[in-house]
Amino acid sequence: MREFWIRAVGRCIVxxxxxxxxxxxxxxxxxxxxxxxxxxxxxxRDQYEIVRFDRWLSSTSEGEEVPDGAGQWxxxxxxxxxxxxxxxxxxxDLRSRLERMREASRxxxxxxxxxxRDELIxxxxxxxxEHLGLDGRRDLGMPVLNLLRxxxxxxxxxxxxxxxPLTMPSPRHPGRTLQLLVVPFGDxxxxxxxxxVTQLExxxxxxxxxxxxxxxxxxxxLTVIHGFLETLEDGLQDLPPEQSLSFIRMAQQQSIxxxxxVDDLLTLxxxxxxxxxxxxxxxxxxxxxxxxxxxxxxSSGRHTVxxxxxxxxxGLLACARDLRSALGNLASNAVRYTPDGGRVTxxxxxxxxxxxxxxxxxxxxxxxxxxxxxxxxxxxxVDRGRSRETGGTGLGxxxxxxxxxxxxxxxxxxxxxxxxxxxxxxxxxxRTRRQPEPALAGG
Ligand code: ADP
Numbered sequence: 001m002r003e004f005w006i007r008a009v010g011r012c013i014v015x016x017x018x019x020x021x022x023x024x025x026x027x028x029x030x031x032x033x034x035x036x037x038x039x040x041x042x043x044x045r046d047q048y049e050i051v052r053f054d055r056w057l058s059s060t061s062e063g064e065e066v067p068d069g070a071g072q073w074x075x076x077x078x079x080x081x082x083x084x085x086x087x088x089x090x091x092x093d094l095r096s097r098l099e100r101m102r103e104a105s106r107x108x109x110x111x112x113x114x115x116x117r118d119e120l121i122x123x124x125x126x127x128x129x130e131h132l133g134l135d136g137r138r139d140l141g142m143p144v145l146n147l148l149r150x151x152x153x154x155x156x157x158x159x160x161x162x163x164x165p166l167t168m169p170s171p172r173h174p175g176r177t178l179q180l181l182v183v184p185f186g187d188x189x190x191x192x193x194x195x196x197v198t199q200l201e202x203x204x205x206x207x208x209x210x211x212x213x214x215x216x217x218x219x220x221x222l223t224v225i226h227g228f229l230e231t232l233e234d235g236l237q238d239l240p241p242e243q244s245l246s247f248i249r250m251a252q253q254q255s256i257x258x259x260x261x262v263d264d265l266l267t268l269x270x271x272x273x274x275x276x277x278x279x280x281x282x283x284x285x286x287x288x289x290x291x292x293x294x295x296x297x298x299s300s301g302r303h304t305v306x307x308x309x310x311x312x313x314x315g316l317l318a319c320a321r322d323l324r325s326a327l328g329n330l331a332s333n334a335v336r337y338t339p340d341g342g343r344v345t346x347x348x349x350x351x352x353x354x355x356x357x358x359x360x361x362x363x364x365x366x367x368x369x370x371x372x373x374x375x376x377x378x379x380x381x382v383d384r385g386r387s388r389e390t391g392g393t394g395l396g397x398x399x400x401x402x403x404x405x406x407x408x409x410x411x412x413x414x415x416x417x418x419x420x421x422x423x424x425x426x427x428x429x430x431r432t433r434r435q436p437e438p439a440l441a442g443g
Contacts, residue, residue, distance in 0.1 A: 007072050015039075042071075049073040111194035117187070119144050119157070131194040133172030144192070157182065167197065177201045213379040217261055217393070221254035257391065264395040267325070268378070271402035277319040281433050284313035284356075287324060288348055295331040295344060302340040310349035315433035316356055318407055326403035329396045330360045330423045336390035337383075337421070338364030354429030363420035372413050376401035407431060 015035050022031020052067045066081035068074065105112060111128030115121055121134070121144055129136050132148060139147055145154055148171060156166040162182040170176040176198045183191040228251040232244060239247075292307040299305055316323065334344040345361045367375070371382045379394040381387045387394060404411055408428050415421035 003075055004072055007075075011042075045071060046073075049077075053077075109195075111192075113144070113192040113194070115144050115190050115192060117189065119190075121147075122189075128192070128194055131170065131172070131178055131196060133170075153180065156180070165195075167201075170196070170198075210378060213394075214261075214265065217379070218258060221258045224254045225251045257393075260391060261393045261395075264393045264399060267399055268395055268402065271322070271399065271406070276406050277322065279317055279319050281315040282318050282320045282323055284316055284348060285309070287316075287320075287327070288313065288346065290324065291328050291331050292346060294328060295335055295346070298332055299335045299344070303335055303338055303342050303344050305335070305344045305346070307346045308348075310347070312350075312434070313348055314350060314356075314435060316427060317431045317433065318427075319403075322403045322406065326400045327358055327425070329400050330358075330425070333396060333423070334360045334362035334364065334421070336392065337386065338362040342420075350432055351426075354432055356427035356432045357424065358427075359422055359424040361420065361422040366417040366419050366421055367413070367415040368417050369415075372415065375413060376411070 015038065019028070019031050019035060022028045022034075049067075049069045049071075052069070053073075056064060056067055066077050066084050068081075069077040105125040108125055108127055111125060111131040113121060113124035113128040113132070113134075121139055121142055123140070124132075124134060124136055126136070128134065134147060145157065148154075150168055150171060152166060152168050156162075162184070165179045165181040167177060167179050170178045176196060179195045179197045181193045181195075183193065185191055228247045232239070232247055236244070288307055288309060292305060296305045331344070331346055338344060342363050343361075347357070347359045347361070349357055351357050365383065365386070367382055371380075374380045375382075376397045378398045380397075381392065381394050386392075400411065404425060408431070410426050412424045412426070413421065414424070
């Protein structure tokens, strides 16, 4: 401002000195004319700058620079330009922050919706649109209760009690479950958070089913053992010794069954939680021979068990104990689900791509197609009676699945009821070795 006054006063002094000089040299009239012309020029220039300034003010394009005026306008416009630059910088900052917030809200795995005091939708992110079946452009300003009509949601929103989230079926995707939580904030506004908990719910159901299954599996042999012990206690003197012995043997069988179940549960839990065990190059010849011997022992001559190895068996990089348990499990299933007189064939060969293929074929009872995708679920059995009779726990194929996953191997099942089954395991080429390493060979 001081600069402005200095310039104005400076100009007046120059004008007065000019007039005084004109008076001194007896040329007052020309001096007056020149002074008038200078004043007129100044006024016209002011008018011109005002018009430019007005045009700038009315301009709608945001990047338009403040005009660089002349004379005293120059100083005013420079000040205005500085202020405008600061404001523009501020706007840029705000815009980029807003954009970052928008991106963050788009990337959020949960839905978020802001509603006003009157429960009108003010803002929502794409996840909330997806979860609640809303449209961010169409539904803004609409009452949320008009769009989400589930009675449980209305009751929750109206209750004002938001310490616990509400779990309800998704209004848009049948079979999916949502969890909604209202968080009050600001001036009577509310934030509605939405989360898809379908997977969590499934896990919770699986956990409950698992506990129920284990309890059921344990209860049956325990009840049987308890019954035998009671009978023995009541009639120890009266029962013929051979009958007492048979009760004891049956109780023993049930305890063995429980033992097997606990062993399988521990194996499964170790496979799920422990870090993978030390791997080594397993000599496949040795391992296949051991499995064939065990399979024949289980069959006790009731089946024809054969082992076919095409080409050199080589080695397989694996955890020897887990591999033996998984492949042995498939072989023992073939015996257990094949009536006496049947055939069980174990095969192994290195495929043209270098991968390893192990298969077990039987001509046993077979499996109907609808059961095949569920065979590796814990406690899933097609024929519960036969599984129990043959000492099954319902966990064998679940263990096989985990072991194969650890070895990046796949399981394929082909089966036909009454004809037989083939369980095929494929190991990736990076796990097979042409020659087993003698020092590390195992099985
Ligand atoms: P289990 O201990 O009951 O044998 P598994 O997990 O090993 O449990 O197998 C699951 C179910 O798959 C078995 O109960 C049986 O019904 C079916 N199954 C497995 N292998 C065979 C097979 N080779 N032939 C027919 N059914 C089989």
